[in-house]
Amino acid sequence: MFSRKAARYLYTTIFVALIAILGTLSLSKLCNFYINDEKDLIEWTPQLGSKFETEVASNFSNKFEFINLNGAVRNLIGQKSMNGVIKLDNTYLLTTMNHCSDESIDKFADNLSAFNTYLDSKGIPLLYASTPYTLSKYGSELPTGVEDYGNDNIDRLIAALNSRNIDTIDFRQTMHDDGIEHYDMMYRTDHHWTTEAGFYAFGKIEDYIVSKTGCTIDPRVSDIKNYTITNYPKWHLGSRGQRTGIYYAGIDDFNLILPDFDTSISGYSKTGTVQDVMINMQPLENRNYRSKHTYDFVLGGTLGHYNNLNSPNDLKILFITDSFGYAVGEYMIMDFKEVEYQYDQNSKNITPDYIEKYNPDVVVMLCYPQIISDDSTSFDYEAFKTR
Template sequence: MVLKYRTEAVIFLLLIFVFGICSDFKLADYYINNVIYNEYFNPELGRKNETEYSKVFFGKRIFIDVNGGIRSILGQRYMNQVTKLNNGHLIWQMEYISDEELEANALNIKMVNEYCQEKGVPFVYIAAPDKISPWDSELPAGVEDYSNSNIDRFLEYIENLSIPFIDIRKELHNDGINQYLMFSRTDHHWNGYCGFYVWSKIRCWMDENGIDYEDTCADESNYTVKVYNNKLLGSYGQRTGKYFTCPDDFVVYYPNYDTSLTVGNITGRYEDILLNMSLLDSKEPEFIYDAFYPNYSPTINNSVNNDTRILIIGDSFSREVNPYFILTCKEYIWSSSYQSELISRNSLDGLAPDAMIIIHSPANNLGMEKSFRYFSNE
């Protein structure tokens, strides 16, 4: 019996050794030849070397898929820091953020609003929902999450400071829309349907503030909705595998009209400029949220009859909404909310936008200093 256990242990160690050697070749390829592997792993979730090794570990996806499948069969709800809700959606539990931090974050947004008021530039803060609905948490028994508590208290500060904002959670609820149908199961982001829904709410705000945009390009009837079935394995799905919960469909709105966009010295159609078609054509579920290029800024629309220059400060939630600003406004400028220190009075004076919008997921930004450092270099 002892010999049997020793044999199994040796075989196990040999397997780990072989897979490790294979991974070292991929890691060397990454360092020497700059070969990028598409498996998603957030560098903030681990040390740099650990993260890079995890990205290239040979056969990693198979191990994770099998582990997740077994846990699902056993009815387990927690794997690799990810929790499965009662409806199968995956979440990352959010910790409580102090009122002091939330107030400081809101006061920083106030500085942006005051600048816009001085310049006569319409401004609005778009508060994206967290995955968990305030009206139907779907949390397993004994699991606590403070995302909506943090958002509620933060938006109370925002409202008390007279900052214009749109709470997408309440918009969805008031319109009788199931919030979970607007989110990916395997990721924390909203899906393509929600992206267009949010655009429709921002469009109403633009109408109210007299911001010119191409009307015909804004209507949903002028788009073909293409669904890529079982294509998206989001950031949570990458940590739990495709059998812990089902991969997501990925939704893309394609315009039914001619488009001509210019980024730098490149001019082309919407599909050529804004989409990474190689990710959309992948055979296996991937983190294809990156199919929307994040840094296509500034973008000039050669087909519209307005001169509107719009500035979007956004996190990754803005990716599903950005195309509609690009397709309806003359000039689109995007800045990462994670580099908020780049936003200063001088930079804004130079950009001279006709409208300015922050699109944030508060649950994923609150308490993070880098997301609330507007005008910090002045």
């Protein structure tokens, strides 16, 4: 048996050796980062006091394993926060939002009103569709003492847009009215909505476009019976799960929804089915918890500039959106002749000259509530105020 002094010495030696080994491995990773620009696979990196400190921490050896261990311990002792993420009472993960000022809300609404007036002069409908926020507005799951203004920001922006006669869809409200459980449509470890939520949202957007244009559509596109849903269990560790590890709130399932009927689309020098042209199957071949978001990697190709070779109508859609649009893009192009995507945070690129050149029949804005902030660049439509 070791004496107490000898045991302390042994433990200290092992601890120091472990730190030395990890330090050597981390130094190797840091050198590889500087020399070969090889970044860590984990989405989240800490933001520390200096650029060098951040780079050292970001390239710490076995960082993901330490995040997992940290998350497991915090889960066991019931801590509700970790690395800027809040665990709701129902175990969903949230990054809280600050209050957006009334002045910013009014500015955003005025800019969109100018955009809407310009489009209306050309007979082009504009729809602003607000995606749901992780935290439901119907029954708070916030831990005691935590403040969040996400739903309040949405409420005030939607009200401001409606007062200016801009068409809106609030998917928080439509899901509630349709008896859909809010959290069934959101990932537990991610800020995104699920693929099922994207399909649901498309159906509402389709209804709006048909009501405004009277266009002919393919009824198969919005009927879930015409799709195969493939479940990938415990496959998706979202942006918030990357910060907290696989033991803090678990890992999400990922469902891929693909059409059973023939499709033919073209874009970026490719022509083929939706699956051939838009869907990246590689992340679904092997489960990898260290991978960045399965959602983004699998569906990221659904946004772009595409043409539908089987379209029953001649409509051109301008789709202004963010990564929430990944879960909607494939259905949009299956329903209409042409869809062009613009990133909502690059709204200053959408000018009168751009609209005249592309000449869309309908403009759909599908936006995540995180853009409703005082420093947002997603509502910069000042160019339309001078028209």
